Amino acid sequence: MESFWKWHVIPENLPFFAGGFRLTLTIFVLAWVGCWVFAVIFGAMRHSSRPWLRYPAAAVVEIIRGTPGLMFVVWVYFLSQPLIGYALSPFWAAVWALIIHQGAYAAEVVRAGLNSVPRGQVAAGYSTGLGYVEVMGWIVLPQALRNMAPAVVNRSVALFKNTSLAFVIGVIEFFRAGTIVNGRENASFSVFTFIAAVYFVCCFSLSRLGNRLGQRPGVIEDTTAV
Amino acid sequence: MRRLALALVALVVAFGAAADARAADSLLDKVKQKGEMIVGTKYDFPPMGSINKDTGQPEGFEVDLANEIAKELGVKAKFVQALSKTRIPLIVNGNVDLIVATMTHKREREQAIDFTMHYMITGQRAVTRKDTGITHVSQLAGKQVAAVQGGNAGPNLLKVQPKAVLVQFQEQTEALLALKQKKVDAVVSDDVLNQWWVKHNPELVLVGKLYTIEPYGMGVRQNDSRWRNAINQALMEIWDSGRYHEIHFKWFGQKPEFEIPWYPK
Amino acid sequence: MADAVLSRTAAARAARRWQWFETPRERRAFLLVWGGLAALVVWYFFFGPRAQYDYNWRWSIVWQYRRFLLWGVGTTLYIFAWSLVFSLVLGIFCGIGRTTNVRWVRALSVGYVEIFRNIPLLVQMWWAYFGLQQVVNAVINDPLGLRILIPSTFACILALSLYTGAYMGEVVRSGIRSIPRGQWEAATSTGLSRAQTWRHVVLPQALVIVIPPMASEVLNIIKNSAIAMTIAITDLMFYSQKIEEETFAGFEAYTAGTLLFLLLTLLAVGAIYLVQWLLGLKVRSAG
Numbered sequence: 101m102e103s104f105w106k107w108h109v110i111p112e113n114l115p116f117f118a119g120g121f122r123l124t125l126t127i128f129v130l131a132w133v134g135c136w137v138f139a140v141i142f143g144a145m146r147h148s149s150r151p152w153l154r155y156p157a158a159a160v161v162e163i164i165r166g167t168p169g170l171m172f173v174v175w176v177y178f179l180s181q182p183l184i185g186y187a188l189s190p191f192w193a194a195v196w197a198l199i200i201h202q203g204a205y206a207a208e209v210v211r212a213g214l215n216s217v218p219r220g221q222v223a224a225g226y227s228t229g230l231g232y233v234e235v236m237g238w239i240v241l242p243q244a245l246r247n248m249a250p251a252v253v254n255r256s257v258a259l260f261k262n263t264s265l266a267f268v269i270g271v272i273e274f275f276r277a278g279t280i281v282n283g284r285e286n287a288s289f290s291v292f293t294f295i296a297a298v299y300f301v302c303c304f305s306l307s308r309l310g311n312r313l314g315q316r317p318g319v320i321e322d323t324t325a326v
Numbered sequence: 327m328r329r330l331a332l333a334l335v336a337l338v339v340a341f342g343a344a345a346d347a348r349a350a351d352s353l354l355d356k357v358k359q360k361g362e363m364i365v366g367t368k369y370d371f372p373p374m375g376s377i378n379k380d381t382g383q384p385e386g387f388e389v390d391l392a393n394e395i396a397k398e399l400g401v402k403a404k405f406v407q408a409l410s411k412t413r414i415p416l417i418v419n420g421n422v423d424l425i426v427a428t429m430t431h432k433r434e435r436e437q438a439i440d441f442t443m444h445y446m447i448t449g450q451r452a453v454t455r456k457d458t459g460i461t462h463v464s465q466l467a468g469k470q471v472a473a474v475q476g477g478n479a480g481p482n483l484l485k486v487q488p489k490a491v492l493v494q495f496q497e498q499t500e501a502l503l504a505l506k507q508k509k510v511d512a513v514v515s516d517d518v519l520n521q522w523w524v525k526h527n528p529e530l531v532l533v534g535k536l537y538t539i540e541p542y543g544m545g546v547r548q549n550d551s552r553w554r555n556a557i558n559q560a561l562m563e564i565w566d567s568g569r570y571h572e573i574h575f576k577w578f579g580q581k582p583e584f585e586i587p588w589y590p591k
Numbered sequence: 592m593a594d595a596v597l598s599r600t601a602a603a604r605a606a607r608r609w610q611w612f613e614t615p616r617e618r619r620a621f622l623l624v625w626g627g628l629a630a631l632v633v634w635y636f637f638f639g640p641r642a643q644y645d646y647n648w649r650w651s652i653v654w655q656y657r658r659f660l661l662w663g664v665g666t667t668l669y670i671f672a673w674s675l676v677f678s679l680v681l682g683i684f685c686g687i688g689r690t691t692n693v694r695w696v697r698a699l700s701v702g703y704v705e706i707f708r709n710i711p712l713l714v715q716m717w718w719a720y721f722g723l724q725q726v727v728n729a730v731i732n733d734p735l736g737l738r739i740l741i742p743s744t745f746a747c748i749l750a751l752s753l754y755t756g757a758y759m760g761e762v763v764r765s766g767i768r769s770i771p772r773g774q775w776e777a778a779t780s781t782g783l784s785r786a787q788t789w790r791h792v793v794l795p796q797a798l799v800i801v802i803p804p805m806a807s808e809v810l811n812i813i814k815n816s817a818i819a820m821t822i823a824i825t826d827l828m829f830y831s832q833k834i835e836e837e838t839f840a841g842f843e844a845y846t847a848g849t850l851l852f853l854l855l856t857l858l859a860v861g862a863i864y865l866v867q868w869l870l871g872l873k874v875r876s877a878g
Binding site (some may be wrong): 104105150152156163166167168169170171174175178179257261262264265267268275279282286287288289291292293295296299300303304307 | 617621625705706708709710711712713714715717718721722723724725726728729730810813814815816817818820821828831832835841842845848849852853856
Binding site for chain 2 (some may be wrong): 113115116119177178179180181187188189190268269270272279280282283284286288
């Protein structure tokens with residue numbers, strides 16, 4: 101009888117798993133930075149009172165949000181050459197795909213955060229003679245950022261989970277490292293339970309932090325499953 | 327307002343300047359200039375291309391062959407994974423310069439890419455577990471057979487046994503796993519891989535004889551004769567100097583049973 | 592004074608509402624930014640470095656291979672339907688479980704939500720397909736000589752339902768918590784038992800409140816089902832890639848796939864609007 105309790109596979113291949121995890125972390129950090137830059141730009145555009153900024157941004161964000169993440173990763177990898185004339189490596193294609201796809205969801209978080217500040221305060225700020233920059237910097241942003249914080253953490257957890265999608269285009273990140281080891285050793289139960297446990301530990305600690313930040317009134321909810 | 331306009335104009339001019347620098351020339355010049363050639367190989371296909379357990383780097387017959395070609399051209403080879411279904415788009419889109427990924431030279435594939443000379447000839451066959459009792463392809467009617475998406479094996483099996491049910495995976499390792507877990511009754515693949523699997527997994531057995539011939543060619547970009555000639559000539563040098571035989575002996579334990587076409591300078 | 596009265600008329604209000612630009616400066620800014628961007632894109636694609644890349648567009652491929660796309664849509668809809676049913680059930684029970692007073696039920700629900708929200712769906716699907724099969728093989732098949740197989744659609748629906756059910760549980764929980772405590776107390780004071788309160792007072796209101804966020808979870812099922820392609824399910828994503836394999840027309844194949852996914856999400860949104868309308872509710876858009 102073939103045993104499924106092959107836990108010895110994990111310590112034997114630990115360096116390989118560690119390499120994959122390092123790559124996952126790199127993709128995560130790069131995509132996190134780009135994603136929130138994208139989110140701030142498009143979130144601010146959607147929040148703006150000028151319709152010629154609002155509607156194009158809304159169209160872009162809604163279209164990107166309606167596409168599956170996996171399809172986006174494949175899109176960016178294979179169609180970077182016809183589209184922008186430059187062929188991306190699998191690593192960078194994954195990073196850019198995550199930036200754009202998760203950025204669209206993050207843009208919604210930014211918009212909700214900006215919306216959560218009552219318009220009355222903005223009007224009051226203008227009426228006391230403050231300019232646009234002061235109103236944004238002293239009145240809107242501090243409150244918006246505090247309200248957004250748990251949703252930001254939520255989105256970051258989702259981004260971390262979505263780095264596993266990079267495996268379809270050949271990036272040897274943590275999940276792919278697991279499938280390679282599994283292919284060699286035929287220890288599906290142990291390998292996948294181990295991978296699930298590692299992801300769980302990382303994401304759970306992150307979301308615990310988000311829970312701690314979320315125990316305040318006025319905080320926006322963000323529980324989308326992508 | 328004026329500053330914004332000036333910034334936009336500057337951007338357009340910069341774009342234009344960068345554009346002129348990229349005329350359409352041969353990959354050979356670009357590779358030599360960069361000093362490195364991007365090669366797509368399989369990572370799931372021992373002994374042709376797989377990942378080394380300890381170093382995490384690709385290794386295999388095709389990896390060694392690609393490294394030798396790179397040495398002939400005076401550059402370094404950088405490896406990228408090529409799945410059966412991604413290898414042609416990778417070349418067409420320019421993500422890689424050369425594909426050495428157990429790709430059969432098929433006439434319909436010539437619409438999209440160009441092929442170099444054949445560097446190996448093998449065939450396709452089914453592999454099964456000893457306990458299924460399947461000894462001939464005709465017994466695969468109505469059974470679940472695993473193949474890799476994008477490769478030749480699935481369609482070729484359907485030509486000899488139209489009643490088989492294909493289950494298509496992304497990589498060979500998953501197909502093998504499904505076979506071992508009894509989800510499928512057979513896996514069809516190229517014989518170089520079949521022999522490796524049977525050698526390393528005593529519960530597997532080959533089914534019958536080869537039912538196709540698969541000549542492997544390396545894939546290069548369409549209409550780039552200088553690049554293709556360079557690869558062909560490098561291959562001839564490798565054959566001529568005996569390095570091909572060394573690599574073949576290292577990975578297959580025997581001399582090659584075919585010859586790479588060779589012509590003089 | 593007269594202006595104030597006049598400005599209240601509908602015509603004046605209509606005239607004021609659709610003003611795109613408040614000042615001429617704004618109009619200039621708009622033309623410069625978007626016009627400049629459009630000009631840049633047009634120049635890049637037709638005159639600049641991209642122009643030399645001759646890609647012959649073959650949009651007729653999409654019509655030729657419509658059968659593949661239809662099969663893909665069918666499989667995706669099948670997975671979607673089953674996952675929707677199971678995840679709704681799971682979500683509602685989980686939401687109730689999280690707000691109940693029974694300690695162990697609450698702990699179980701919290702555990703379920705935390706585990707399945709913090710593991711990527713991809714890992715869950717592969718675990719359900721390969722990992723579970725290995726356990727079944729070792730524990731049931733080999734000793735008893737059976738051959739119970741876990742089909743890939745079953746694994747996919749299992750993973751999707753568990754994953755989405757966790758998120759839906761959270762949504763339902765927030766809906767239940769938004770019902771004022773006064774209603775609970777009023778229900779108890781009129782003699783309703785706990786179960787009756789749940790059934791007649793709390794749940795009807797909570798489920799109606801959460802329809803908009805639930806709608807976005809439903810859409811997420813469709814999008815997440817694309818991952819099923821990696822465990823050998825022939826869904827829409829798989830067939831888009833298959834078309835690309837056979838015709839080498841990558842752009843057209845993936846655009847067709849993407850548009851079909853968007854179409855499916857639009858259909859789902861329409862169905863949710865229909866449900867809201869049939870229930871006599873005010874139709875609200877998804878969150």
